[in-house]
Amino acid sequence: MFDPEADVWYGIEEFDLFEQNITLPGLSPLFPDVHCTATGEVCQFTIGESEINAATSVMSLVLSPKFNFTNTYWMVAGIGGINPEVATICSVTFARYAVQVALQYEFDTRELPDNFTTGYVPFGATAPDQYPKVIYGTEVFEVNQALQELAIGWAKTATLNDSADAVAYRANYASDEVYAAATAPPSVLACDVATSDVYYSGALLGEAFGNLTTLMTNGSGVYCSTAQEDNATLEAMVRAATAGLVDYSRIIIMRTASDFDRQYPGQEAYTNLFYANQGAFLPAIANIYLAGIKVVEGILGAWDTYEGGVATANYLGDIFGTLGGTPDFGPAPSSTMVGKRSLDATAADMTRGMMTRRQERAGIKIRMD
Numbered sequence: 016m017f018d019p020e021a022d023v024w025y026g027i028e029e030f031d032l033f034e035q036n037i038t039l040p041g042l043s044p045l046f047p048d049v050h051c052t053a054t055g056e057v058c059q060f061t062i063g064e065s066e067i068n069a070a071t072s073v074m075s076l077v078l079s080p081k082f083n084f085t086n087t088y089w090m091v092a093g094i095g096g097i098n099p100e101v102a103t104i105c106s107v108t109f110a111r112y113a114v115q116v117a118l119q120y121e122f123d124t125r126e127l128p129d130n131f132t133t134g135y136v137p138f139g140a141t142a143p144d145q146y147p148k149v150i151y152g153t154e155v156f157e158v159n160q161a162l163q164e165l166a167i168g169w170a171k172t173a174t175l176n177d178s179a180d181a182v183a184y185r186a187n188y189a190s191d192e193v194y195a196a197a198t199a200p201p202s203v204l205a206c207d208v209a210t211s212d213v214y215y216s217g218a219l220l221g222e223a224f225g226n227l228t229t230l231m232t233n234g235s236g237v238y239c240s241t242a243q244e245d246n247a248t249l250e251a252m253v254r255a256a257t258a259g260l261v262d263y264s265r266i267i268i269m270r271t272a273s274d275f276d277r278q279y280p281g282q283e284a285y286t287n288l289f290y291a292n293q294g295a296f297l298p299a300i301a302n303i304y305l306a307g308i309k310v311v312e313g314i315l316g317a318w319d320t321y322e323g324g325v326a327t328a329n330y331l332g333d334i335f336g337t338l339g340g341t342p343d344f345g346p347a348p349s350s351t352m353v354g355k356r357s358l359d360a361t362a363a364d365m366t367r368g369m370m371t372r373r374q375e376r377a378g379i380k381i382r383m384d
Contacts, residue, residue, distance in 0.1 A: 016064050017061065019094075032057065035055065039079050070248070070250060077251065085259070092303050094273040098238055099275050104298075106271065108203075109170070109203075110270070111163055133222075144226070156249035159264045160329040161325050163205060171203045175203075175302050181295045207240075208240045208242050209242065211243065221276045235344070245268055249333075269303070273296045
């Protein structure tokens with residue numbers, strides 16, 4: 016996503032990514048090149064931070080006629096915040112679900128109703144704990160769980176980086192047993208990622224977005240890591256997959272933990288974000304490579320096994336069922352919840368209703384035919 020995450024792959028002993036440097040139109044002006052080995056077995060590119068950069072860069076890459084990505088594996092490899100209820104700094108996480116947590120209404124917390132626990136309310140809903148009635152399609156993505164488990168197995172063979180400052184900072188969370196995971200050494204684990212252009216910090220927002228992850232995945236998602244890009248990347252991949260350009264089942268989402276997403280007991284949220292020396296940024300960057308190279312070697316080292324892909328029993332794709340199958344998440348726990356048509360109709364009805372109310376407030380007369 017940005018320079019440090021890219022730099023950790025350059026000058027490594029396993030392969031040289033600068034043997035081919037391919038400039039493509041549409042990539043970030045800061046990162047206009049795709050870097051590849053001489054054989055083209057491994058390539059790396061940097062998309063730029065935020066959802067807009069991610070969507071634009073990834074779509075530009077997959078549409079390029081210079082590449083054939085039909086049997087390519089993809090590893091999103093970046094740092095992110097970590098939920099101390101689930102894991103600790105310097106850990107390596109692999110996600111099954113990516114949830115776009117900030118795709119909601121937002122109220123300033125100073126103007127909240129007394130019974131609201133957060134200023135975020137899902138679109139079309141009137142309270143924070145209601146499933147959205149207006150669906151855009153990028154709210155939730157699910158990737159290959161069998162591949163996720165393989166990646167975790169490979170990454171667990173790595174010796175992860177840590178620091179004395181990170182060890183000391185973890186100890187601040189020991190006073191509350193709900194944060195027991197935060198005090199443990201770094202590990203490799205399965206848990207899910209929250210995407211937001213807003214770089215948020217604090218227990219209240221962390222709890223709210225954790226609750227939304229649970230809500231949007233019908234209880235099966237576990238929020239642990241933060242990102243600014245992953246849902247945008249996955250939306251571009253879904254669209255590319257519908258055109259036969261990529262195999263969506265070959266995507267791995269890896270985030271290493273560079274900081275806690277919320278303060279420890281007795282600390283101010285802004286101190287955790289702006290002033291605390293958590294000691295995890297450099298180890299988290301290093302762990303992208305240390306864990307990630309094991310995944311790359313695991314796939315390439317048994318290419319005869321993985322060339323045809325990794326079969327999985329779980330659903331793959333977005334909330335609309337764009338790639339086929341029935342999502343195991345959605346507005347209700349039944350098979351009727353997902354039909355793209357019914358979701359589109361609901362969204363259209365809700366949007367019309369909202370526009371009507373806005374027009375009425377603006378004093379615009381509405382004609383109903």
